[in-house]
Amino acid sequence: MSIQSDQSDQQTHPLDDLLRKDRIPHIWCPGCGIGTAFSACLYAIKSSKLDLDHVSMVSGIGCSGRGAGYINLDSFHTTHGRAIPFATGLKLANPDLTVVVFSGDGDLFAIGGNHFIHAARRNMDLTVICVNNLNYGMTGGQVAATTPHLAKTTTTPAGNPETPFNLPLLAYASGATYVARWTILHTRDLTESIGEAIQKKGFSFIEVLAPCPVNYGRRNKLKPLDVLRIYQEKSIIKHFASPSELHLDLEKGITLGKFVDQDKPTWLDMYYKTTRKKS
Amino acid sequence: MELWRIPLDRDHIQTMQGVVYILDERCKGCGYCIEFCPKKVLGVSKHFNRxxxxxxxxxxxxxxxxxxxxxxxxxxxxxxxxxxxxxESQNPQVTV
Incomplete structure (x- = not known):
């Protein structure tokens, strides 16, 4: 039995059929968690047995926004913060599509925050995957709406004086029908969760915690492997925990799991019911 | 993998054997696979990729x-x- 570990070009990774191989290796830094979250998303799409001609991915701007450029399906890289409005239009123009929004915390919750809460309120049939790396990674590590209190960033060298968003609570309060949070280390649960969210009718939201070694990690003395060890030691899986009692903190732990899974009529259902009544 | 006790059915459960393939030129050396392999199959190589x-x-x-x-x-x-x-396998009856 001879095992070659360094063979070459004929080798094909199981996801190569879903990747634009000419763009790989991607731009994400060594140790960045977006690649793992993206890979979990691709595995979930692959195992969902959906017709891939009817699956599309939409991304906004930022590191995670590159996702749409690497997937070998119909995808669109939109302007900053406008991934959800674009996805909404895509879904309404062609309700047969399965639309996945893959973007970052800055794009979805800072500049695109308003679009997020309104899409969740309307219960648009979208799957939103938010890679949360706790800062604005691509622009140089500035403080974001999700940066933990007292964390150091380029714009808060003395520590962040603000309180971050609790993203699952925001999604739940706005009316999302499926809310979950995982880290990139819990990638099996994450893949399963994304698969469930894709099948789920209604607005599904999954927050994925990922390390940002170059910007957030360097300023807070967190090496990528140490962040993953923290995820391993400090995370507590609590399904259906109340979204208002979730922790994202090194002392109290990181609460993970599926928090909300409810059924509600989607925007299209309501629209057909009220506006296009059959006479 | 570290075990707290030896599983009672260890004698008659056959585990699957796998082969790891590495695409060297794509690797950025983050070390996640080495650190989190439950069987510690992988290590850091001395050679560099491109x-x-x-x-x-x-x-x-x-x-x-x-x-x-x-x-x-x-x-x-x-x-x-x-x-x-x-x-190739030494145990032809492979079960998960």
Missing amino acids: KGYHPPIVKHQTECVNCHFCEIICPEFAIYSKPLSVT
Whole structure:
């Protein structure tokens, strides 16, 4: 039995059929968690047995926004913060599509925050995957709406004086029908969760915690492997925990799991019911 | 893998054997696969790839149980495992 570990070009990774191989290796830094979250998303799409001609991915701007450029399906890289409005239009123009929004915390919750809460309120049939790396990674590590209190960033060298968003609570309060949070280390649960969210009718939201070694990690003395060890030691899986009692903190732990899974009529259902009544 | 006790059915459960394939040129040397392999199959190699990173190397091939964890944790799509084909396997009756 001879095992070659360094063979070459004929080798094909199981996801190569879903990747634009000419763009790989991607731009994400060594140790960045977006690649793992993206890979979990691709595995979930692959195992969902959906017709891939009817699956599309939409991304906004930022590191995670590159996702749409690497997937070998119909995808669109939109302007900053406008991934959800674009996805909404895509879904309404062609309700047969399965639309996945893959973007970052800055794009979805800072500049695109308003679009997020309104899409969740309307219960648009979208799957939103938010890679949360706790800062604005691509622009140089500035403080974001999700940066933990007292964390150091380029714009808060003395520590962040603000309180971050609790993203699952925001999604739940706005009316999302499926809310979950995982880290990139819990990638099996994450893949399963994304698969469930894709099948789920209604607005599904999954927050994925990922390390940002170059910007957030360097300023807070967190090496990528140490962040993953923290995820391993400090995370507590609590399904259906109340979204208002979730922790994202090194002392109290990181609460993970599926928090909300409810059924509600989607925007299209309501629209057909009220506006296009059959006479 | 560390176990608290030896499983009672250890004698008659056959584990799957896997082969790890590494796409060296895609690797950026983050070390996630090496650190989180439950069987500690992988190690850091001494050689560099074209971009100057140290890709992982298979150290204990026979230990691999084809759990695919390296494959799904890798952010670079640079490593994957496949079950050892039955003809090559020493245990032809492979069960998960």
